[in-house]
Amino acid sequence: xxxxxxxxxxxxxxxxxxxxxxxxxxxxxxxxxxxxxxxxxxxxxxxxxxxxxxxxxxxxxxxxxxxxxxxxxxxxxxxxxxxxxxxxxxxxxxxxxxxxxxxxxxxxxxxxxxxxxxxx
Numbered sequence: 722x723x724x725x726x727x728x729x730x731x732x733x734x735x736x737x738x739x740x741x742x743x744x745x746x747x748x749x750x751x752x753x754x755x756x757x758x759x760x761x762x763x764x765x766x767x768x769x770x771x772x773x774x775x776x777x778x779x780x781x782x783x784x785x786x787x788x789x790x791x792x793x794x795x796x797x798x799x800x801x802x803x804x805x806x807x808x809x810x811x812x813x814x815x816x817x818x819x820x821x822x823x824x825x826x827x828x829x830x831x832x833x834x835x836x837x838x839x840x841x
Contacts, residue, residue, distance in 0.1 A: 783810035790818035790834060793827035808839035817841045
């Protein structure tokens with residue numbers, strides 16, 4: 722996971738956790754000052770729900786697929802593709818899992834990616 726991903730995930734987690742504590746207080750003490758905690762929590766929860774699928778795809782499926790393809794780990798590539806990883810996943814520099822497998826000489830991994838729909 723790149724550094725920006727850690728910052729985003731940490732900010733969302735802090736908003737949800739911090740806002741959740743404030744949510745409890747907001748129900749007990751209904752002052753306007755406490756309502757901001759409710760807003761923070763709700764915004765964090767909405768962002769986390771909206772970005773949750775994207776974060777899972779990008780950081781827990783696609784990035785490990787790129788690493789597994791570049792290192793020739795056939796079993797891991799197959800498992801990640803079954804879990805929903807994008808066969809056309811790319812690193813920040815534009816290198817795809819398919820091109821990394823081909824460049825490293827892992828033809829069997831490249832074939833698996835092609836059968837899964839990789840085109841780049």
